[in-house]
Amino acid sequence: MHSNSRLLMFIIFFLSLPFFLKAEDNHCIIQRQSDSVFILKNARVTLKGPEIIASTGKIARAWKLTGQGLQTISLQDLRKKREFAVSNPKAVCDWDLPGAINDTSTAEWLKTTVSEDDDEGFSNRHLQIISEFRYPYAKLMLQYVVWVYPDAVGMRTQIRVKAMPGFDPVNIKDDEGIENRFGNNMATPGPRCDYLPLNFKAENQRRYWGYYNNPGGRHDPSRLMLEEKIVTGYPLFLTEDNDWASGISVEYNQGSEGVCVVKESPKCVNQKAHYTGSFYSSPIGLSVTGWGLSAKEILPERYRECWATWIILWDGGNDGMQLALKKFDRARYPVFPDRDMFLLSNTWGPANPDGAQFTDENYLMKEIPALANVGVELMQIDDGWQKGGRFSDAKGFTPKYKNGWKDLKAKADEYKLRFGLWATAQYVTTEELRKNVDELGFVSWKMDFDHLKDRKDYEDRTQKYRDVMKYAPMKTQFTLCPEYDDPRYGWYYFKEYGSIYFQNIQEGLPEHLTMVPYQVLMQHWLMSKYFNSNKLQVLLQNPKRSNGDRSDAPLHSHSYCFAMGLPFVPCFFQSAQYLDSAGTRELKDFIALYKRYRKSMFTAYTFPIGHQPDNESWSGFQMVSEEGLKDNYLLLFREINNQEAMRKVKLKFLAGKMIKVSNLKTGQIFIRKVGNAGLCEFSIKHPADFLLLKYEVIAN
Template identity: 30%
Template sequence: MRNTLLSLSLTLLVFTACGQTVLTHTASTFRFKSAFVTFRANRLTISTGKLTRQWVWTGKGLATHSLRQEHTQKEWCSPTSNQAADWTLPNQDILPTGKLVRITARESDDEGFTTKHLDVVAEVNYPSTGITLRYIVWAYPGLDGLRTQLSVKTDRPISVNSNPIKGIPATSLSVLSATPEKDSTGAPANVLDGDVNTSWKTAVEPTRPDRPNFLVIALNKSQTITGLTLTQPQDYRKVGFVHHCIVYASSDTLNWGMPIGTAELTRAEYPQWIAVTPTKARYLKVVMPATNRVNYPDWQTVVAELTLYSAEFPYVKPVSLQADFLPLPSFSYMRRGMGYYGDTQFRNSLDLPFYKEETKTTAVNSSELWDWNNILSIESQTEGVCLVKESHKTVLHHGHETGEFSCTKQGVSVTGWGISTDELTGEFRECWANWCITYSGGEDERQLAVKTFDRARFPTLLPGHNDIIAGSWGYGVSPEAGWREKMNGGQEKNVLKALSVCQELGIETYLIDAGWTEDTLPTTTTNKFPAFRPHPDAYQHGWSTVKRWADSLHVKLALWAPVSIPAADLEWNQQQVPFTSWKLDFATLSTYQGRKIIEQKIRGFINQFHHKVGAQWDLTEISPRYGFYWAREYGVIWLENKEPNRHILYTPSTTLRDAWELAQYVNTNKFQLPVRNVKTVPSPSDAYLYNQPYAVAIGLVGIPMFFEKLDDYSPEDRRAIKGTLDDYKAERSLLHQSYLFPIGERPTNASFTGFQAVHPNGKQGHFLLFRELYAPSSTHELTIRFLKNKRLKLTNVRTKEIDYANVNAQGQLAFKINHPADFVFYRYEIVP
């Protein structure tokens, strides 16, 4: 790594290369390829060669003054902004005077965890507050985006509001009436007892009730209600959680009138805010439809807590510190929010979307908040700016201090430091980063710009990105497979069998999941050994037998462990077997320190073994884990469990839908996608009506993970799977260099749908298309990307047949798939 350093104050620049030259700040410049940084006359300018952003030193901080696309000369910023800085500080309504300590610049690749870029750091000290802040900018040469990040420390404690207003006192409230509860332990009064571990639970119904469930809350006096919060049940499955609700107000319980508020809620465990039109009332009715676990015939409503707020007892929104700001005139542009849901462990249905997108076109008059999305696009029909929060936020869970996007007439602010005030210390702590990406064009160009920056930020450099993989947790094949059955797959005798099938099918890596350690097996020996070692009941000779067999078959090994595994145990096992990657499970990243410990552990581990090993992050739960835009420099993400168990039952249509929606704004070759044996999945899944190559083909969209008991595949199915994987391997290198886009219809189990892989050279790519089980027609005209008026040479990857086709002026091309529940795989080249 190159460590050239540029250091300056407001009056002096020290430039260090082979020798040292002292320059005045009026001539300070540092370059890396097409990227450069300059500091002249209190103006900091950083450019990638395609995008240039300029800040003004105001005496209080750095405030963005300009954002310019070089190839169009489009200036995005309004010169009327009077921001003191692009950030705010705790407990400071007005930013105090600061001191610009230094600005440094260097070429960096972040210890090999990202692609090479220009790394610029401006350090600012605020003597009156004790806070020192670093504003970090990464400029990747030749890209249309910049990454910014704060890093903060303090030399003194910062006061925290320890007595926030907690709504109308529960002693002033009572439950007047409610839908009958399940039993006395689920009484309605539990929603007002202040204990999130007790709940109101309605009776369980075998079918969806005709009428929604309800609670009527009585106030001891008439008050102006301004809102309420609802806390979901705290148990793992959250049976009967509230998905959406309608709020009514009344003075007499006879006349409820029109709703004063509605809300769509998630399974997250924190109190969720429900805004209402301020209304004077003595009674409040909350109406909630019953919900069920997916594929289960039981319907119920469960609420842990309700808190009401009024003009006398107002809701105080937690302060979210600003991390970046752009003086974009967002009020005159369309705003588009994009985000991913997560919680795939319990959101396994075509009725529950995996991706969310909303647009707003009305003028922004005061403030417009976006608190659920990963991305906010400020755009016209022909160009735009995408702001991306690099954090673990999902649509369903805010995560830890991830903040929001806020649009005003002054511009767009991005809040959420990722550090609460009481987590600041005397050492620099890095906040969530933010991306600012410009593009020219429409949806195609917007998606490509985000994916291009995403790939530079999160490259596929570590092991685990390119290998077809299988895992032992899929060993459970019973409809209600318990942990014991699943963990049996992690025992040596079953791993040895699975490795043989891996070699037969062409699967390149086998993941040994839970079941190999002492803490997951009954102890039948008196031998004393550390917990995170192969259990002697299952591995009599440690790792040696499995390693020797895997080596003989030329199959690599990967290993599962809880994320709490000590670093010393990671090191010990890695020294015994050079595992290509580790699946680290059970993370709940609800504090800065919690996620930093994990990040430091895996970064140190990967560095220790010279980047010959990577991580597999598990994203399946509702609890705050890794999200879609954080920590992917350390490896790949396991997207979702698909098992015979009913709440995560494998269906090809849902798995395909998730992959299709995932491909909107991330690079799918960073995500492991599940492949199941369609012949062993029980009802109500329709998997048995599909064929094995179809199930495999869905996985080819990302990193195919066989989540299956491999020796259950029949000889005929093994041959068919191997042929599909062989076809894929012949194209894999080109596929992984390309950017994948969803095309066709959104999968519904009756769609003609698929994916287009676009190579960066613009001259070639692939189509992987699916005709779902109930798609009515064998021929469908698809709108494809970037190929209007082009003539294509199409090579059928499966049959090797060659054909030619012309894309029309609207970018449309007709494809044919003769039979339902089948797919086609083409390589295309643009020809004269």
């Protein structure tokens, strides 16, 4: 039968189904056009015959039901009335599974449901669309899931899959492949999880980016955390493949607008993790591969989730792309200041190199009042507090102390200090996590030494973290550690549970971890480009105790080094007992100042500005509030080898505007006109000093 005739018969069958609306568990099965519109604030989902149209109020994506599944037929920026999808898409289904599902496979549509959901409180509220299909020849059941957030600049898609009786995984291709063509090794796609019929014939460029795993191994200036590559040239005649990036931005009109696609997976530049796939830009559009599970992991008793994909529309050049990405990231991973905003210490900070000595009860009893004195709010006890084992073999997570937590908890309560604890992600049990939260009242967990080798590992961690957080809402959260080159979490995944732990920074041992201020600032600056800073816990070391033979840290002030962490989740990775009196006063005063403005910094969007830190430049961060008019901040560093007391810095989103600027350290207030190119002049008298400024827009 001709494919068009088959499609016509399928549509007639679809429209002739019994028409009814069934409400179950806060969701509705959609089968009647008069009842096919679902609204959540400005988000809207419409089922119109064989089409699904999803709108956030700012962007819209439409799919057509085909005999093979769902096919994207439109991708629109509603604000600019810009259509990014080409007509007549070449792929008849947005997904495939080589060896089982392809463009000729028969898909039996079963139902489409729409519900209001928030992922058990781990995401913002959204409309969830689930379209369910049966593939009779492949013996597979498949759900295509779309999350539509009101007023978001993007959408999230995900495949879930389940085996039917008789399913055979033997001939299914799980991963990307290599094919030798006339002596050249060419990449061949693995399972496709999303497809966008983008126009690669029009003028465009492709920007790929990703962050590295094992940040503790990337301290020297040659090992940047961010990998970014811009590929120019159009039309595309051959397929352009990329297997290291977490994101691609397809940029049109000289880079002023485009489509950003992100893998919600543990993919890192140097760690592909579990079947995280690739991007394929080709004459027929953009394919995203990587289901995140092997065919042998497809179960008959329940659906298993694949890696999700974000599709984000943006304008305003690369600055606008960064903002759009961060806004959608925050829709997916909400900000909970009451749960996640705190200034913590970690007892491993003064390690040389073993920090277990600082888990001794006598030391902790002295550290509690010293931390409270400088303004630290949470003391996290690292490896050594538990009764069983050390490092990656640690088990038995009950306190080793004579009276358990009783004496330490009483001391901490006296000084209004909360607790954090270290644990091995693989071995700590849900019961142990709950028990410690019960006894301490609040625990921020540092989860270490994980190794996520298969889909079961990811599901086990997800279940563990969710169970504990639902058991003690707002009384616990997790900081996930990506140290070492093992498959762990990546940078766009698992952030609903807290934040991601960044680089270990030490005083002098191990040698490669010695704190060098400009190298720390450099990596923080790079991380803030495509990552929301309030989801990154950064470690701030004592510059006066750093080894002066391997670092110029002793030439910097305490407040300069602490300020490098202000846009993030700052971790006081040092001992308050080891501060001298001058250092204590300096940090106490500066932390008190920081706390006055912390919440609006924490909820702002942070961007890198100035020059990439290299120890002789002006560099820093711009923190932009949701509205962008008030409660914005500038944090500018004049590095130690810089010779310029005045410098014009290019600011974001402020070209041609008048701003009122307050120096938070001195109280000085001044007015600045930002140039049409976004440049604004500032003054820092001395090297190795910084400005902390607040600004508001007062006129264009």
